[in-house]
Amino acid sequence: MTMTAHSAGYRYRLLPEVKIRREAFGGILYKYGCADRGTLSFVNSPRLIDLLLLAREQFAGDLSAAIEQQVSSAGAKARLLTALDELRKRGYLEAEVVAGPAPEETAAE
Amino acid sequence: MIQFVQFHGRRHQWMGDQRRAEAESGALHPLARAAFAETGDPLLPAQTSGSQRFLRGGLSAPITVTWEITAACNLTCVHCLSSSGKRRPRELTTEQALAVVDELAEMQVFQIHFGGGEPFMYPGIWRVLERCRERDLVMCVSTNGTLITPERAQRLAALEPIYFQVSLDGATPETNDRIRGQDAFRRAMRGLERLAAEGLSLTVNSVLTRYSFPELDRLYAIAGDFGAKLRVTRLRPSGRGRAVWEELHPTREQYRSFVAWLREHPDVLTADSFFHLNAFGERLAGLDMCGAATATCCICPEGEVYPCAFFQTPEFEAGNLHEQSFREIWRHSPVFAFYRQMGAGSCGGCVHYDLCHGGCPATKWFVQRSLQVRDPECVLAGSPVDPLHASPEAPCSSVAMQEDALLRQE
Ligand code: SF4
Ligand code: SF4
Numbered sequence: 001m002t003m004t005a006h007s008a009g010y011r012y013r014l015l016p017e018v019k020i021r022r023e024a025f026g027g028i029l030y031k032y033g034c035a036d037r038g039t040l041s042f043v044n045s046p047r048l049i050d051l052l053l054l055a056r057e058q059f060a061g062d063l064s065a066a067i068e069q070q071v072s073s074a075g076a077k078a079r080l081l082t083a084l085d086e087l088r089k090r091g092y093l094e095a096e097v098v099a100g101p102a103p104e105e106t107a108a109e
Numbered sequence: 110m111i112q113f114v115q116f117h118g119r120r121h122q123w124m125g126d127q128r129r130a131e132a133e134s135g136a137l138h139p140l141a142r143a144a145f146a147e148t149g150d151p152l153l154p155a156q157t158s159g160s161q162r163f164l165r166g167g168l169s170a171p172i173t174v175t176w177e178i179t180a181a182c183n184l185t186c187v188h189c190l191s192s193s194g195k196r197r198p199r200e201l202t203t204e205q206a207l208a209v210v211d212e213l214a215e216m217q218v219f220q221i222h223f224g225g226g227e228p229f230m231y232p233g234i235w236r237v238l239e240r241c242r243e244r245d246l247v248m249c250v251s252t253n254g255t256l257i258t259p260e261r262a263q264r265l266a267a268l269e270p271i272y273f274q275v276s277l278d279g280a281t282p283e284t285n286d287r288i289r290g291q292d293a294f295r296r297a298m299r300g301l302e303r304l305a306a307e308g309l310s311l312t313v314n315s316v317l318t319r320y321s322f323p324e325l326d327r328l329y330a331i332a333g334d335f336g337a338k339l340r341v342t343r344l345r346p347s348g349r350g351r352a353v354w355e356e357l358h359p360t361r362e363q364y365r366s367f368v369a370w371l372r373e374h375p376d377v378l379t380a381d382s383f384f385h386l387n388a389f390g391e392r393l394a395g396l397d398m399c400g401a402a403t404a405t406c407c408i409c410p411e412g413e414v415y416p417c418a419f420f421q422t423p424e425f426e427a428g429n430l431h432e433q434s435f436r437e438i439w440r441h442s443p444v445f446a447f448y449r450q451m452g453a454g455s456c457g458g459c460v461h462y463d464l465c466h467g468g469c470p471a472t473k474w475f476v477q478r479s480l481q482v483r484d485p486e487c488v489l490a491g492s493p494v495d496p497l498h499a500s501p502e503a504p505c506s507s508v509a510m511q512e513d514a515l516l517r518q519e
Contacts, residue, residue, distance in 0.1 A: 021217045023169055030172065030219045032247060040172060042163040 010095035012084045014061040018092045020052050027052075029092050039091055048083050063093065137443045138424040144474070147481040149452030161466065164403035167449050170216035170439060172400075175407040175418045176223050178206065178237065181230035184253050186278075186289045188316060188350040188357065190419055191409070193226040199411040201430065203233025207240050209408065212435050214244035224251040224418065226410065229261070242268050249274065251314060253293065254300025266307040274314035274340060275301050280327030284320050288357075301335045311337035312378060316344050317367065318357040325370055329377065340378040341367075345419040346475040354476070361488055365389060385468035385484045388461040398466035402427075402448035406439070414438045416448050419471040454481030459496040461489065 019030040027049030029041045043049055055066035063084055071077050088095050137145070157165060181196040182189070201209065213221060221241055228234055228250055241248045247270065254275040265271060275297055279285035282294040289297075304311055313332040315321060321328070325341070332339040346354035359367065368386050371377060371393065381395035396404070401416035408414055412430035415421050427445050428438035439445065448470075456467035467473075468484020476485040489495050 019217075019219050021169070021219070023163075025163060025166065028168070028172065032220060044163075 009097060010064075010085070010088070011098050012063040012088065012093045012095050014052060014055055014063060014093055015091075016061065020049065020056070022046070022049055022053075029087070031092060041087075041090060041092070045083065048080065051080060137447065138426075140424040140478075141444060141447070144424075144478075144480045145447040145451060147479065148454040149457065149481070151450040151452055161398055164398070164400065165449055168403060170213075170218050171406050172218070172404045173220040173222055174213055174218050175405060176209075176221055177225050177407065177409050177418060178223055178228050178234065179226040179231035180410045182225060182227045182253070183230065183255060184227070184290050184293055186253075186276075186293075186349070187353050188278075188288060188318075188344060188348075190345065190348040190350055191224075191226065191421060192348040196226075196230070197410050199431065200231075201410070201412050203236055205412070205430070206233055206237050209430060209435060210237060210240045210244060210246065214246055216436060216439070218246065220247040220249060222249045222251065227253055227256060229256040235264070238265075238268055238271070242271075248272065251276065252300065253289070253297060254304075255293065255296035257300035257303045259303055259306070262303040262307045262309065265304070266309055270310065272310045272312070273304055274312045275304065275337075276314045276316075277328065277331065278316050278318065279321045280324035280331055284324055287320070288316075288318070298331075301337070305335040305337070311335055312340040313337050314340045314342065317341050317359055318344055319359045319363060320357070322359055322363045322367065325367075329374060338376060338378055339374075340380060342380045343382040343469070345469065345472050347419040347421060347471055351475050358486065361486075364486070364488060368393070382469075385465045385486055386488060387464035388459075388488050390461075390464075392464060397464065399468075399470055401470065402445040406445070408435070414442070416444065417471060419469070420474070422474070425474075451480065454479075454483075455497060456483050459483070459489075461496060 015031070017031060021028045021030070023042075025042070026044040026046045029039075029043060029052075031039045051063065051066055051070070054070065055061055055063045059066045059069075067077055067080055071080060084093060085095075087093050152161070152165070154162065177191050177193075179196055179200055180191060180193045182193040185194055210221070223234075223238075225231070229252060231237070238248060238250075248268070249272040251274040265273075276289065277285055277294065277297055278288040279294070282292075285294040285297070286292065301311065301313070311332075313328065313335070315328050328341075329339050344350060344354060344358050346358075364386055367383075368389055368391060371379070371383075372391070375394075379393065379395065381393075381397075381400070383393055384395070384397045387393055387397055399417075401420060406414060406416055406427070407418040407421070408430065409421060412432075413421070414427045414430065414435070415425055416427065425444055425448075427442035430438075451470070453462060453467055456462050456465075459467075465484070465487075468487060470480050472485055473480055473482055483490065483497065490497075
């Protein structure tokens, strides 16, 4: 069985205005302006930060494509997708709904 | 709003920071050394929660730098945190300021918050703002609004995204001008109109005092009229504010009502400055601890770097940009290293410590010359549920707190 990076039903894209900085504990995501209540998140997963930076630098922000190319383990993909969905809810990513996955792709874990 | 995304546990370089701070302690001002020492041992990682876990480990760079780019100001507000008025002799030149912008960009600082003085009195302000735009730094400018001409507003619009905070410390000329000087209300409103006419992103910035508190609804409406948000911030006793703090700072009952008012106005911003009010029992949005020396710091006109804009005092000067790079100061200043390791002081015994983290160190210092005491506006001091000691009659004032500090030394 295979698991595609958009098997959760979304294709994730990093918003261009989001800033990312590596830190010893992982990194910081920032989307801010003093006219809004901005958002700032401490992310304690260096791997996730690396993925976000890689997607920005090499995949024009397309996180799903970055996962497809860089992550082979189904378990790691699933964990990253869960994390990306969390970041989407917090306003750092946009998600494009993709056609539902084929039935055999849904239960990779 | 600060958020946390945790996927697995990770330990900080806690002990490394502590050892470095100890090694560098010789360079600390003696008053600062004594004040930090009094706060006790740094909290262990297991004793920290929320943002504290990430911030106390030290970040590679600030998230926001407040930059008081000049001390020159055409107003003389009675509570000015930096005692501004005249330009100072060693103010950074435009070339030096541009180099600082470049350095902050290289360190990946996210945002610069320009203030002063009045930033539009700094001769190089346009070049500095343009350089920030080129370097993709988010800019926020705090201005008294009086020098905004239609032409300037137009020129600023070309720098978007840029955010403005225009100060109004009351919703009426009487209340505002009592703090900010004659005719300041009318001129600030005119500045707001001109910035709004260009569609610029605005907030009306208002320091909460016992006189402006009854005008919050009207301030909210004024901000709405300009398509702006209202941002209410805490009065601190720094700069000229020391002389008027006792008279102007809100009463505990006003603070209690203010928390309820904030609940009804969730779009009002607070610059995360009222986290000491969390001890009423309701956590306000945003950072729940002092972000000085960890998430932010302040560059002052003559290149001095301090933990925050409200902590401008020689004892806590972390370094000077005439002598060191910003990076060196951020990474190696003993003031910053110790600040990041500060203990809980007398608040260590408080069951609400997780909510308020002892309040604002700058306020403690300027009111009581101590960092180990609780916040002088601790909302529980002297109340029937005072977590540190019961003294129901004691008023929540700096005088009461000074006595408290003396008693504790005995
Ligand atoms: S010292 Fe006080 S004013 Fe400065 S950042 Fe800390 S809490 Fe805020
Ligand atoms: S005693 Fe200290 S920690 Fe407790 S509520 Fe007061 S200032 Fe906050």
